[in-house]
Amino acid sequence: MGTRPMGRRRARLVAAGVLAVLAVFALEASQAFAGTLANVSWSVNNSQTGKTAVTYAFSCKTATAGTIKYVTMTVPSGTAGTVAVGTVYGLGAGTVALASNTITYTVTSPVAVAANIPIYLSFTGLTNTSTAGSNTSTVTTQTSVPATIDSGTSQSVTFGSSSTTATVTVAQTLSFTNDTPSFSLAVDPTGTANGSSQAVTLTIQTNAASGYTLAASDTGLSRTSPAYTIPAVSVGPGTGVGTFPASGWGASATLSGSGGHGAAMASGLSGGQFVGYPGSAATFLSATGPTGATADTLVLTDQVKVDYGVPAGNYSDTITYVATPSY
Amino acid sequence: MRTAFGGLLFVALLAAACLGGPVSAWAASSDLAVSYPPDPIPVKPGAQTTFTLRVADVGKDPLSVTISARQVKLSANGQTQFMDAPDAVFAGGTHISPEQMRLKARQAREVTITVDVPAGLRPNDYFLGFLVSPVVTGPALRAVNQVGALVVLDVAGARETNLAASYVDLPSVVWSSSVSAYARARNTGVSTLQFASTTLVTGRVAPRPASIWEKPHLLPSGLTWDVPIHWSSWLGLGWYKVRTTLVYNVTPQRTGQVVLSRTVVVIYPAWLALPALIVALVGFLVWRRGRKRRRPARRRPKAAAAPTL
Numbered sequence: 062m063g064t065r066p067m068g069r070r071r072a073r074l075v076a077a078g079v080l081a082v083l084a085v086f087a088l089e090a091s092q093a094f095a096g097t098l099a100n101v102s103w104s105v106n107n108s109q110t111g112k113t114a115v116t117y118a119f120s121c122k123t124a125t126a127g128t129i130k131y132v133t134m135t136v137p138s139g140t141a142g143t144v145a146v147g148t149v150y151g152l153g154a155g156t157v158a159l160a161s162n163t164i165t166y167t168v169t170s171p172v173a174v175a176a177n178i179p180i181y182l183s184f185t186g187l188t189n190t191s192t193a194g195s196n197t198s199t200v201t202t203q204t205s206v207p208a209t210i211d212s213g214t215s216q217s218v219t220f221g222s223s224s225t226t227a228t229v230t231v232a233q234t235l236s237f238t239n240d241t242p243s244f245s246l247a248v249d250p251t252g253t254a255n256g257s258s259q260a261v262t263l264t265i266q267t268n269a270a271s272g273y274t275l276a277a278s279d280t281g282l283s284r285t286s287p288a289y290t291i292p293a294v295s296v297g298p299g300t301g302v303g304t305f306p307a308s309g310w311g312a313s314a315t316l317s318g319s320g321g322h323g324a325a326m327a328s329g330l331s332g333g334q335f336v337g338y339p340g341s342a343a344t345f346l347s348a349t350g351p352t353g354a355t356a357d358t359l360v361l362t363d364q365v366k367v368d369y370g371v372p373a374g375n376y377s378d379t380i381t382y383v384a385t386p387s388y
Numbered sequence: 389m390r391t392a393f394g395g396l397l398f399v400a401l402l403a404a405a406c407l408g409g410p411v412s413a414w415a416a417s418s419d420l421a422v423s424y425p426p427d428p429i430p431v432k433p434g435a436q437t438t439f440t441l442r443v444a445d446v447g448k449d450p451l452s453v454t455i456s457a458r459q460v461k462l463s464a465n466g467q468t469q470f471m472d473a474p475d476a477v478f479a480g481g482t483h484i485s486p487e488q489m490r491l492k493a494r495q496a497r498e499v500t501i502t503v504d505v506p507a508g509l510r511p512n513d514y515f516l517g518f519l520v521s522p523v524v525t526g527p528a529l530r531a532v533n534q535v536g537a538l539v540v541l542d543v544a545g546a547r548e549t550n551l552a553a554s555y556v557d558l559p560s561v562v563w564s565s566s567v568s569a570y571a572r573a574r575n576t577g578v579s580t581l582q583f584a585s586t587t588l589v590t591g592r593v594a595p596r597p598a599s600i601w602e603k604p605h606l607l608p609s610g611l612t613w614d615v616p617i618h619w620s621s622w623l624g625l626g627w628y629k630v631r632t633t634l635v636y637n638v639t640p641q642r643t644g645q646v647v648l649s650r651t652v653v654v655i656y657p658a659w660l661a662l663p664a665l666i667v668a669l670v671g672f673l674v675w676r677r678g679r680k681r682r683r684p685a686r687r688r689p690k691a692a693a694a695p696t697l
């Protein structure tokens with residue numbers, strides 16, 4: 062009987078100890094949970110105080126794996142505007158709100174995000190603070206609790222009223238050159254001179270984000286009285302022929318450029334094959350990105366060949382190349 | 389003509405060219421550049437908007453050019469084609485000044501475009517095309533290089549956007565050391581949307597790259613865009629989970645998403661030879677061991693005979 066109170070006391074002490082240890086572990090665990098976001102960056106496209114319709118962009122890299130429900134980004138006191146989502150990378154769909162000098166992006170359906178995953182968020186429609194000064198932004202990722210997963214502070218951005226804001230709008234430009242706008246060829250059906258060709262060098266250069274399309278068509282190499290059209294070697298750039306026919310009109314092509322922007326000729330032009338110009342515009346060349354500093358050069362070798370079945374006379378044709386930017 | 393060339397049938401693409409030789413390039417170069425607004429221009433139905441194009445002769449010869457409005461046919465992956473006529477929706481209210489002009493070498497001039505935005509136009513992006521065409525004179529064969537400018541008008545308001553997506557050319561087992569596939573996004577809504585995508589590749593052996601970002605693209609209703617997905621395994625072997633998240637604007641404050649996911653096994657075909665090599669190696673070792681065992685049995689009689697000599 063005398064040992065019972067002692068046993069209870071001991072049990073209570075043990076329980077308290079266990080609880081204390083658990084509490085310490087829990088605290089340790091919660092501290093270990095929060096990491097430091099890497100490469101935190103904040104940029105604005107206009108740093109003039111009070112400026113409206115400004116875009117803020119934030120980027121960082123996760124340090125800790127977790128299910129991100131919220132990303133909060135502090136902004137200077139007085140930042141206002143009707144914030145809208147610009148571009149989101151690394152996270153799913155969500156909504157944005159600006160309150161208490163904090164932009165909060167709330168992920169609609171959070172999923173686990175691993176460590177070392179780059180995240181990029183941009184927001185439009187913001188109005189800069191009217192207070193001049195240097196400011197940093199603290200970016201925090203949070204769970205749905207919300208509990209902090211990672212946090213980090215950006216470099217500073219300076220807002221100023223006396224500073225000169227340089228806004229440079231770079232237009233989209235498409236440059237298209239043609240070294241041979243017109244030419245003539247002379248042939249006869251003898252074996253020694255029954256074919257002739259002319260190289261036309263086209264260059265295309267653009268900063269259009271999605272690249273360009275080059276289409277071509279012609280009116281047909283033809284004459285009147287009597288009417289005759291020298292046949293195209295194929296129906297268009299999608300169909301190439303390896304051997305130039307005894308009588309025909311078409312082109313082969315070579316492409317050169319910096320590469321890396323998805324420039325590709327039509328399938329019929331591959332391997333030095335010949336294609337005919339179609340009556341309505343068809344794509345000869347396309348690219349999926351900007352060319353950069355080096356233009357794409359397409360050398361089209363227009364070629365005609367005749368036999369004794371082709372009536373003599375003057376034949377004419379207008380080949381139209383149209384370079385259009387992609388959307 | 390036949391008589392002059394000894395009865396041969398003669399085909400001249402231009403008679404004058406025959407005197408000068410078999411090939412003759414007549415005209416100087418035609419080198420054009422056109423600049424236009426890079427971003428969609430916010431407009432209101434019933435209002436008027438004005439913007440400029442900049443047309444430059446970037447060559448060393450003067451050029452005469454014409455500027456005309458054209459309907460734009462939009463295709464998959466951002467491709468465009470300019471039609472022969474202006475867009476019927478804007479045709480009556482589009483004014484181009486000047487419509488034709490002469491440019492000196494290295495000269496640029498601005499062209500002012502004024503568009504009356506029809507009242508009752510639904511909130512959406514509208515694509516306007518303007519074609520700059522050089523006036524080419526010369527002999528019978530003319531190669532005319534025309535340049536297009538693409539201007540987007542953005543009519544603000546609630547839009548009906550919806551995006552669907554699927555993987556293309558992404559099997560569960562890839563017999564290569566690298567994977568090249570697409571995530572095909574399709575706008576199934578009625579308004580143009582803008583989407584961006586992130587693809588994360590996780591698994592063993594470490595993929596290169598592990599994350600693929602695709603820049604934002606406008607995607608008109610009914611059209612598709614193939615987002616390239618490419619990664620490789622340095623070992624030629626790997627077990628990967630690929631997850632693509634396409635995020636698009638539903639409203640200015642809210643985005644929608646489509647998530648694609650697939651498990652992909654990468655096997656470089658040379659690895660298939662490995663079991664055969666192992667079997668061959670084991671066979672060789674067994675054969676060699678057997679041979680070693682047999683050899684001493686043959687030598688023993690010789691060794692035993694030596695002392696007797």
